[in-house]
Amino acid sequence: MLRLRNCLNRHYQVINNGTRLGMADLLIKLPRYDRVYFNWIEDVPDRRFGYLQIPLLLTVLICCKLSGKKVIWFVHNNLSHYKTNRLAKQVVRQLMRRFADVTLSHSRELDGREALHNLHCVDHPVEQAQLLPLPARPExxxxxxxxxxxxxxxxxxxxxxxxxxxxxxxxxxxxxxxxxxxxxxxxxxxxxxxxxxxxxxxxxxxxxxxxxxxxxxxxxxxxxxxxxxxxxxxxxxxxxxxxxxxxxxxxxxxxxxxxxxxxxxxxxxxxxxxxxxxxxxxxxxxxxxxxxxxxxxxxxxxxxxxxx
CATH class of the missing domain: 3.40.50.2000 (Glycogen Phosphorylase B;)
Structure with a gap:
């Protein structure tokens, strides 16, 4: 996340920092934002007061739509890695499908891609590392x-x-x-x-x-x-x-x-x-x-x- 933040900071002013308030913090600071970038938002129901965060998320998304703030959603997985709160996570995904102006992913296999006219894909960034020869008989x-x-x-x-x-x-x-x-x-x-x-x-x-x-x-x-x-x-x-x-x-x-x-x-x-x-x-x-x-x-x- 720090590497991503540094990338974005070279072109934008990244305002938010880590917070325990979740969507409430985002809603409070919303007037200061021009764009809202959602990363791993699907797992919000697993967070502290997760179910209360969903109506706050809807409020944030509606406010963004009414005020012309761009909503960017980066989708990392078709399903959450964690099997808890599956129904709530589906609700979050449906909200993001409805309100995201730009949807980003590291794979073209995104579920429901036929409904995402705004989907853009890019391979996960790779860092170059030193290559060493493989031994004749690996351990x-x-x-x-x-x-x-x-x-x-x-x-x-x-x-x-x-x-x-x-x-x-x-x-x-x-x-x-x-x-x-x-x-x-x-x-x-x-x-x-x-x-x-x-x-x-x-x-x-x-x-x-x-x-x-x-x-x-x-x-x-x-x-x-x-x-x-x-x-x-x-x-x-x-x-x-x-x-x-x-x-x-x-x-x-x-x-x-x-x-x-x-x-x-x-x-x-x-x-x-x-x-x-x-x-x-x-x-x-x-x-x-x-x-x-x-x-x-x-x-x-x-x-x-x-x-x-």
Missing amino acids: WDLLIWGTVSPYKGVDRFAAYAAHQPALQNLRVHIAGRFASPVLEERIRSTAPGGWKIPGKTVSDEELTSLFRRSRYVLFCYAPGSVLSSAALCRSLSHGTTVIGPHTGCFKELSELGLIHTYRSFDELPALIAKLNAMKEPIDQAALQRYVAANGWDHFEQFLVERIG
Whole structure:
């Protein structure tokens, strides 16, 4: 969020700061705004006094419409990652569909896109990182990294791999802390013996080292909800070979030949065997051209052109 704020501050005066008042703070400061940029607004019902925030959001949107203030809505996922307050979140999405002047997304797979004549898409910004050669025999076959939350599907993959002979012997490293002790215990109790699960946050230096010691980076998100992933872009910036679900930006990047995707875990054994037999699973030259063309400067220019 700080990087986004810095990008916008070069062209606009970003007025608001973090607040516990939510929509009330926005409504109080509304006369000072020319544009209102909504980011992760779908999760408002999960916040403090979430259900009370929805009528305040409607009030803000109506005031913006009547006063000519531009409403910008950045949609990150088709469904909230969290299963709580689903009906309220759908109400928020419908309000944003109705009132947003500009809708932005990192994927063209946005649900209901046929009704969004104002939809503009841009790839998630990628930061260039130093590329290091992959060792002849990587220490890990699969790296799964980032905070381990329910929506990321790591528990489902662990349970599947435990009963799939072709996956049981893979060396898998899970790098990241767990969102809850219950989830951690579920994964530890089902994961095959060759998995390493430190259960702690990794530093940038540790993550870079893991990228270089891992054959593939695996994402286990459940299809249908995820549109984009900052972790995916971080992985790409290091030149890693990524395997992910055939949905959202994963699907779009696979169509460019930059990553590999699967439609169900059942496809993973054959896909991994196929990649293992390839000398170059990814066209590194094409990947680096993509990284160079989709940095933060490109994203900043896109925002300025669409926000106006």
